[in-house]
Amino acid sequence: MELPSLKAERLYQKISTLVIALIKDGTFKQGQALPAERELAKQLGVGRSSVREALIALEIAGWVEIRTGTGVFVRQPDEVRIESALIDAEFSATDLLFARAVIEGEIAALAAKNGTEAQREDLARNIGMLEAQSVNNAAFLEEDKRFHLLISEMTGNAVLTEVMTVLWNKRYSPMFTHLETFYADEHIPVAMNADHRRIGEAILNRDARAAKNAMRAHLRNVHRRLFADAPDDVLPDNG
Structure with a gap:
C-alpha cells in the first residue's frame, strides 16, 4: 500500500490554513474584519509574529486585505488568487533573519580580522553613501546590499560571499517584501x-x-521593525 506523503508546515502556514477553513465555513464572512493580531495570537496560543506572517501569506494569496491602521478584512471569494495560503513555503521572514544573524555575525567578525586596507576604505565610503539616504527606496536598498556584500568579501572567503548573496536575495521573497510594505516605516x-x-x-x-x-x-532591530511585539530572544543574542 502506498501512503500519501506528509508535508511539514511552518507555524504561520498552519495558522493561515486554519483561517482559510474558517473563511470557507462562514465563520469569517466576506468584508468582515478578522480579530486583531493580539486577539488571534491569544486565542490560538501562538506568538504575534507567527500570526502576522500568516496574515501576510493570506494577503498575498488574496484571501484577506490588510488595511494599514484599520485592520485585516476578508476578501470577496472571486478575489482569491491562490487556493493555498502556503506562500513562500520554504522559509519565513523570522527564519531568514535568524539565519542571517547566525551567519552574518560570524562574517562580520571575520571581516574585522581579514579585510584589506582597500576594502576598509570602500566600507567607510559605503557607510557615508548609506547615511545620505533617508527613505526606504531602491537607492537605499542598493547601498544596503553593497554594505552587506562588501563585509562578506572582506572575509576573504568566496563561499561566504556566495552564501551572503543568496541570503540577501531571499529578502525579495513575497513574504519579506509584503511585511516591509505594510509594517516597515x-x-x-x-x-x-x-x-x-x-x-x-x-x-x-x-x-x-x-x-x-x-x-x-x-538584525534583531530589523526583526523588531517588522514584528513590533516579538520577544527579543527570537533571534540569536550577542555572544
Missing part, C-alpha cells in the same frame, strides 16, 4: 544606518567581537 534607513555605523566602526577598528555583536543587534 518609510524612514527606517535612519535607524538602520545607526546600526550600519556601529557595525562599520567595529570592523574598521578590527574588533571582531564587537563587529559580530553589532551585526546581530542590527
